[in-house]
Structure formats: C-alpha cells, structure tokens
Amino acid sequence: MVGDFNHFPDDPEFADIIQKAEQAIENGVFPERISQGSSGSYFVKDPKGKIIGVFKPKSEEPYGHLNPKWTKYFHKLCCPCCFGRGCLLPNQGYLSEAAASLVDTKLGLGVVPKTKVVYLASETFHYSAIDRAKSRGKKYALEKVPKVGRRFHRVGLPPKVGSFQLFVEGYREADYWLRRFEAEPLPENIRKQLQSQFERLVVLDYVIRNTDRGNDNWLIKYEKPGEGAEDDEHKNCPDCCIKIAAIDNGLAFPFKHPDEWRAYPFHWAWLPQAKVAFSQETRDLVLSRLSDMNFVQDLCEDLYEMFKTDKGFDKAMFERQMSVMRGQVLNLTQALKDGKSPIQLVQMPRVVVERSRSGGQGRVVTLGNAFTQTFHCKRPFFSSW
Template sequence: MSAPPINNLSISHSSRSVTEPIEPSADLVHLSQYIANSKKFQVSGSDESEFNENLRRAVQAFEAGVFPQLIADGSSGSYFIHDVNGATLAVFKPRDEEPFADLNPKWPKFFQRILCFCCFGRACLIPNHGYLSETAASLVDSRLHFNIVPKTRIVKLMSPTFFYGRRFGKQIEARPKEGSYQMFVNDYESATAVLTRWNEIGLNNALTLPEIHEFTILFQKMCILDYVIRNTDRHMDNWLIRHVPGRELKIAAIDNGLAFPIKHPETVSVFRHFPFNWSALSWSHKPWDRELRDDLLATITPVFVDNLCKELMVLFRHDKSHSRLLTYSQMRVVRGQLWNLRHSLIANETPCDLVKRVPLLVSRRYHGAPVSENWDQCFYARTDEELSRGCC
C-alpha cells in the first residue's frame, strides 16, 4: 500500500458548558497546550520546546517513510514512533485502538468482547478515554511539580501501519487518528527488574543513604499521583526506574490510560477493586517525607483544587463523546482523593495507610471560585453510598 499524504496533525477544539462556565485565570493553561496544532505541528507554551522538537522529528520521519511500529506487548494498539535514524521518540496510542475500542488490533480483547461481554471493560471508567487519561495524568504531574510522567499530549497522526480494520478482505484507506503521544524515556528498566536486582545484592549495597532517601521521595510521588488520578492499572511493569549508581536515580510512571474513574472501583464491583500494587512493597510503609509533605500541604489549597479540576474538565470536554455529568463525577472522585491525601499528610501517615482510607466523593459548596482557604467552607465530602444526587 502506498504511503498516505502527510497531513499528520490537526488541531481540535473543546466546547464549554454554558451552565458551568470556566472562569478565566492567568494560572490556567489553554487547550492548545495539550493538543498539537495541524499547521505549526506543535503545542503552545513556553516549556514545550522539547516536546515540539520531538514531534518535529516524528513528522520528518513520516515524510521520509519511517512509520510507527506496533508494540507487541499490551492489550491495545500502541505504537513506537521513530526518527529518521531509527531512534525511538515516543509512544502513540490511537483513541480507536484502545483496549475496549472497535479497532483494537489485539485479538485477546476482540475475543473477550465477543465471548466474555459480561466482564468486558471496567465499569468505573469511561470507555475509550484512555488518550485523555494519559494526557490528564501528565497535567496532574506537572501541576504537582513531580516530573515523573513523561510529557504527554494529544496529536493526530496518519500511517499505513495503523489498524483500520478490513472490509471484504481489502485494507481500508488510511486516515488521521487522534491519540496520546508520550515522549519515550531511554535507559529505564521495569520496577520488577530493578527492585529484584536491589534485593538480590542487598539494598545497602545497591543504594547509598542519599539514594535511598531520594528513591523514597520519588516512590512517594508516584503513590500520590496514582492515588489522585485513581489509577486502576498500576503494576510493577508500568513504572520504570533509571539508576546510574552515584550519578542518577529517576522514576517514570507510564501507562496512565486507565485512570480518572467516575466512581470508586471499590464501590462498583465486589470482585474487581483494582488495588495499588505498590502498597504491598516495604517502601510504602515509610512515613511521608517531611519536605514533600510540607510542600504538598502548602500546594493543595482549595484554589489549587479548583484550578486543577477546571483544567481537567477543559481537557475532558475535548472528546466528541463528552458527557458533562460524567466529567462532574470524575471531578468528585479527584477532589475526594485530594481530600484524603491532605488528611493523610496532616496525620503523617504512610502511602500504605493512605490507600486504606474510606473512598470519598467531594463536591463544591461554592459557585465560580473558592470563597476561602478553609476546606470545610469550600467542599463537603460523602461516600458513594451517601451520594444520591448533587451538584458538582
């Protein structure tokens, strides 16, 4: 099949609800910082130069006939993006090839959808919103100043190597696909491999005392991120570690597409709770790092929560199948997670203690903007069982 004409990226616009307008604020970013422009092949923002250069190299490779490569692992259509020299630039996940989408090229999910439809999907998540979840996780990571999620934005790409289905035995003509574009991190290993190696040689032999302290902070940041976005798919193979002894220690939290539920998973099914697997590690039993704790308590104010939720709502409204009520439900969960996180930090608990807290849904008491810095004056919390109906 001949290569399609290169018109790889296109801009998309979000709609805003007339019943709940978003207050303009200098602290809030524009949608163009999340979604690539089709003419300039870039996203806006003063700190986006690295991402834009990465995307420019990808477009250059497309024009040279270097197309995405399907990743064999995983349950969805995910693709490595390479530059003209073969170096990996990013991972692209098309919306219509997500785990529960019709054009998922992986056969196991196809058979599950046909033969096991009664247990297909995750009832707490909005189907085919993984690309938004990936991008939103990058947003939350940025707002919390964690820098553990590789920068992720939404782009449109077109390639003959994407899966377009088949019709009467003939390949369907290629067309642009929208999805999440996450910058690739080099020289990282899975947490399983690294932690196993550390355990084999002994932690004190693997890490210096400063490195143990540094890793504790990085690990706790990942725990907080997962908790805030209520990640339902964090396991030992989708968080990565880069360790150069005595020189560098980093964590990368990837695969954030199954997060931002409309309800707490614990209340949806008695069989599938999607626990945080890191809570079984000994690292999760260490109290919050004091500096991290103090920084977060100073950060997560009612104004911060309000701005974060407004930014997330703008992003989620980008999808053509957007439901305002479902987005409001997602925000109740996010606020509830931040509510519990704040109380856990105040009590100087551990990440393991945090996940044992009763899941809450938190709604606003105000209209427009927070009326004070007092949480109880701005929000009220309820459990899923207590919430019959209410306004976001």
C-alpha cells in the same frame, strides 16, 4: 497534512518532536506496533529511526473498534459480563494518559514522561478496509486526474487522535530493580532518593485513582555513583542516581470508586517503601497546593478543557470523575498532615467531594457512611461554565 491538527505554541520543544515524527512518517520511517499489551500502541521514530515516543490511538484502545489485538474482541464476545472496568468511561485511555501528565506537571512531581494529545497517520496503524480503499482511490485519482485529485481535502489515510508520550531511555521495569535492591541493599542516600521518588508515584496514582499500577508499568533508572558520567542528567547532580517513570496511565480518572469485589488495588502498597511515613520533602512539595481548594478547582478546570475535546464528552460524567478526584485529594491532604504512610493512606475511607449547583459550596460524602461535610470556597466550582 497531519500537522494542521497539532499545535503546541506553549511547548516548542514538544512541537519540534512531533514535527520530527511527522517528517519520519512522510519519509517512510513508520511507527512500529508494540507487541505487548492489549491495545494498538506504537513506538514512534524520528527520521533517523530513533524511538522518540509512544503513540496510543483512541480507536485502538483495548475496547476500541479498531483494536488490532484479537484477544479483546473474543473477551467482549465470550465474556461480556466481565468486559471492561465498570468504574471507567470506555475509550478515554488516551485522555487519561495526557491528564496524568497534566496532574504531574501541576503538582511538580516529575515522574510522568511528558504526554499530550496528538494526531498522527501512518500506514502501520490499524485502519478499516474502507479507509484504506478510500486512500488508495484518492491517490489513484491524484495521479491519473490531477485536477480532480487536488479538490480532495486530504489524500492519505485519516489521522488518528491519541496520546503521545515521550520515550525515556535507560529505564527498566520496577520489578527488575526492586528484586535487585532486595539482594543488594542501597546506600542510605540512594535509598532516600528512591523513597522520595516512590512517594511522588504514590501521590500521582492516588490523586488520579489509577486502577492499573502493577510493578510492570512503572520504571526505574538506576546508575551507581560514578557511572553515566557522560550523561548530561548526572553531570551537575552527582547524587541524583535514581529516577522513577510512571508510564501506562490510561486506566485512571474513574467516575466512581471501584466496586469492592474488583477493587483494582495499588500494587505498590505491598512494597516495604509503602510502610514509611511520607517525608517532609513530599509534604513541602504538594501539601500547600493540595490543601488549597482554589488550586484544586484550577486543576479541575484544566482537565475540563482537555476532556471536553473528546467527541463523546459528557459534562455530568466528567463532574463525577472530578468528585472522585477531589475526594482523593482530600484524603491525601489529611494523610500528609497526619504523618501517615502510603499503606495507611490507601486504608482510609473512600470519599467523594461533590459540588453544589449554586456555586461556592461543596459536600464531602464518605462512602458506606452517613457522614457528610459542607465547605465553602472563594470561587464557585467551574466558574467558567
């Protein structure tokens, strides 16, 4: 049973959703491959056929060995010099998706639909011919020679590890709504709500150094006051009419800052909302946490527990990823203290914060600059190592 792999004792609600997904697959309600994108990703349904999540298997990522989208195969074959993103570790997109959700939760941002690492198996996933042949052979043996078949560890197709993100309803691509808002300006109170939600997106993307945030991979849900009265989300919050969902976070957590010639900019930096200084609400929400190095250490350790489950995990590369993230946190903290805007934030010098092997010392390195700064923390970095 795939359920043997999935355990979420601290989140019974999420565990129930995964159980429904497994039941649906057993009943023949299979995940449906999403046509868009450069990887194998799937709409997962409950037993009644309702979409409840998006599953992105590790083996079917853009450069995974079982990616069903042939365009990436030819990309790798014909243009290897421009293959992949040189600042990212390959085939860790599923971890990046789940880690973005973790950062979102720890900072209280509430813009990333809950995402965790799960295991699923389905006939509609892309498997090798060998895996499918083995599965057919085991099923045949179980039917014809039950005594032998019962000795198999598992009979069906092997489960795939990947990210499972809860499906959000009522949202549309940000680009659609942003164009509408240009033609039909929002009321002032709703504009402030949008600005607040936008700033949370900025905080998330900047901390995880997302290299793939265009206006087509974040969503907006907007209902004019008085609409959606039956929606539980709005019954007790009549002024809460606009919400952002940050999806597609699989190309984040680089181990170095992107090269100048391929910088992967944040596309929200060109929006008018990016010219507005961070609000007091955003500062109150995240500044006290981000400026506490012990909180940042705890966040790094939580990410370590998640990333180390990958078979290709490399401690040294993970530490480089965290050095970039800590540098992003340092810049963001200073920008919030100085009352800067998102566009001013992305113009700040790139920095990394390296930890010393001795423990409670860290070193700030400004790239392209000889400047370094040493600081001390109450606890040594990664004291559990």
